[in-house]
Amino acid sequence: MGKKIIKLDFEDVVIANEDGSTTRAQYEWFNFKPEIGDIVDVFEDGDELIIHKVEKTSENLQDKININIVNENNNTQTVGGYVQHGRVVNKWLYFILAFFLGGVGAHKFYSGFTGKGIMYLVFFWTTIPGIIAFFTSIATLLKPADQNGNIVVNS
Incomplete structure (x- = not known):
C-alpha cells in the first residue's frame, strides 16, 4: 500500500x-x-x-456493481375490445319460438326481454306482434351462429 x-x-x-x-x-x-x-x-x-x-483501483463492492435498468414497453395493443350488446341464446330454439309462438312474445321472454314480451302479450290480438315475430324468425335464420350454436339477440 x-x-x-x-x-x-x-x-x-x-x-x-x-x-x-x-x-x-x-x-x-x-x-x-x-x-x-x-x-x-x-x-x-x-x-x-x-x-x-x-x-484508485477500488476493490469496493459498490464500484463493481453496475445496474442498468431499461424499462421499455414496445408492445402496442392492436386488439380492440368487442362488447356484445344483447343476450346470447340458442339459434334454433329462438327461431322455433319466434316462428310458432312469436305472436304472444315467447321468443322475447326466452331471450330475457320480459318487458317486450309483455307488450307482445298485450297487443297480440292486433296481429302486429305476429308479423314482427315472423320477420324476426327470418332474421334469426340469416344470423351466423357461433361454434356452440348460439346467437346474440338485441332487444
Missing part, C-alpha cells in the same frame, strides 16, 4: 509512512496538485523525492 498525504503546509507536504513515521516533501517534487488523503508512491532520488499519485 502507498503512503498517504496527511498535512499541507505553506512550504511542504507531510506524508505518513506505513511504519508511522512522516516524510516532508516540497511542492515541486509532486507531478500533481497534492490534497489531504491522496495515496502516493514515494521514490528517493538522491536528495530529492519523486512522488506519484496512486490511481
Whole structure:
C-alpha cells in the first residue's frame, strides 16, 4: 500500500509512512496538485523525492456493481375490445319460438326481454306482434351462429 498525504503546509507536504513515521516533501517534487488523503508512491532520488499519485483501483463492492435498468414497453395493443350488446341464446330454439309462438312474445321472454314480451302479450290480438315475430324468425335464420350454436339477440 502507498503512503498517504496527511498535512499541507505553506512550504511542504507531510506524508505518513506505513511504519508511522512522516516524510516532508516540497511542492515541486509532486507531478500533481497534492490534497489531504491522496495515496502516493514515494521514490528517493538522491536528495530529492519523486512522488506519484496512486490511481484508485477500488476493490469496493459498490464500484463493481453496475445496474442498468431499461424499462421499455414496445408492445402496442392492436386488439380492440368487442362488447356484445344483447343476450346470447340458442339459434334454433329462438327461431322455433319466434316462428310458432312469436305472436304472444315467447321468443322475447326466452331471450330475457320480459318487458317486450309483455307488450307482445298485450297487443297480440292486433296481429302486429305476429308479423314482427315472423320477420324476426327470418332474421334469426340469416344470423351466423357461433361454434356452440348460439346467437346474440338485441332487444
